Amino acid sequence: AQKVTQAQTEISVVEKEDVTLDCVYETRDTTYYLFWYKQPPSGELVFLIRRNSFDEQNEISGRYSWNFQKSTSSFNFTITASQVVDSAVYFCALSEAETSYDKVIFGPGTSLSVIP
Amino acid sequence: DVKVTQSSRYLVKRTGEKVFLECVQDMDHENMFWYRQDPGLGLRLIYFSYDVKMKEKGDIPEGYSVSREKKERFSLILESASTNQTSMYLCASSHPLSTGELFFGEGSRLTVL
Numbered sequence: 001a002q003k004v005t006q007a008q009t010e011i012s013v014v015e016k017e018d019v020t021l022d023c024v025y026e027t028r029d030t031t032y033y034l035f036w037y038k039q040p041p042s043g044e045l046v047f048l049i050r051r052n053s054f055d056e057q058n059e060i061s062g063r064y065s066w067n068f069q070k071s072t073s074s075f076n077f078t079i080t081a082s083q084v085v086d087s088a089v090y091f092c093a094l095s096e097a098e099t100s101y102d103k104v105i106f107g108p109g110t111s112l113s114v115i116p
Numbered sequence: 117d118v119k120v121t122q123s124s125r126y127l128v129k130r131t132g133e134k135v136f137l138e139c140v141q142d143m144d145h146e147n148m149f150w151y152r153q154d155p156g157l158g159l160r161l162i163y164f165s166y167d168v169k170m171k172e173k174g175d176i177p178e179g180y181s182v183s184r185e186k187k188e189r190f191s192l193i194l195e196s197a198s199t200n201q202t203s204m205y206l207c208a209s210s211h212p213l214s215t216g217e218l219f220f221g222e223g224s225r226l227t228v229l
Contacts, residue, residue, distance in 0.1 A: 009156070035216050045159075045206070045220040091158060095216050102147050102166070103174070104216050106159040 004107035023092030031097035120221040139207030148190035
């Protein structure tokens with residue numbers, strides 16, 4: 001069965017610190033997608049990134065970067081020089097070819113607080 | 117501005133009542149979803165729909181049903197609300213060619229007394 005684990009329940013950092021949010025996934029499928037979503041205090045989840053299982057290249061988008069390692073079944077998310085606006089709950093998620101790519105399974109989330 | 121709109125932000129119902137949660141999207145998306153969000157559990161998929169009048173069970177469908185009579189509207193129904201259905205309910209939609217890129221509504225917080 002597919003499963004997403006985010007071991008960090010809550011993280012607090014001081015503004016401008018770097019922070020990494022961990023995500024470990026389980027799947028028997030060889031073809032799958034991984035995602036990160038952000039849920040700011042306003043409540044509406046926002047899609048951040050999608051990676052497929054055949055593309056292990058790391059990705060950088062501004063202050064955000066993602067490290068995908070199939071060997072450790074991890075898809076970690078790093079925020080560089082954190083800002084107060086980064087305070088949110090972040091969810092890692094997974095979908096598989098076997099069940100349906102559209103059936104997205106979410107992890108429990110990590111609540112990030114960036115302190116000014 | 118594209119949107120997923122959920123009809124009620126906050127509802128308070130009594131045990132045994134029938135509850136309707138409505139969701140409308142204006143993006144012409146084929147796929148629509150209902151999740152519930154609980155602290156420590158993340159989002160759990162209740163039902164999803166690929167097309168009008170089609171529905172698929174998610175991971176926790178017990179106690180819920182859905183209706184999709186029109187492409188833009190996806191309703192979640194609690195036939196007989198129970199206290200353990202107190203939760204935040206999130207509706208989402210997606211285009212089938214954009215795998216996993218879900219657009220979410222603001223959520224409906226349901227309290228069952």
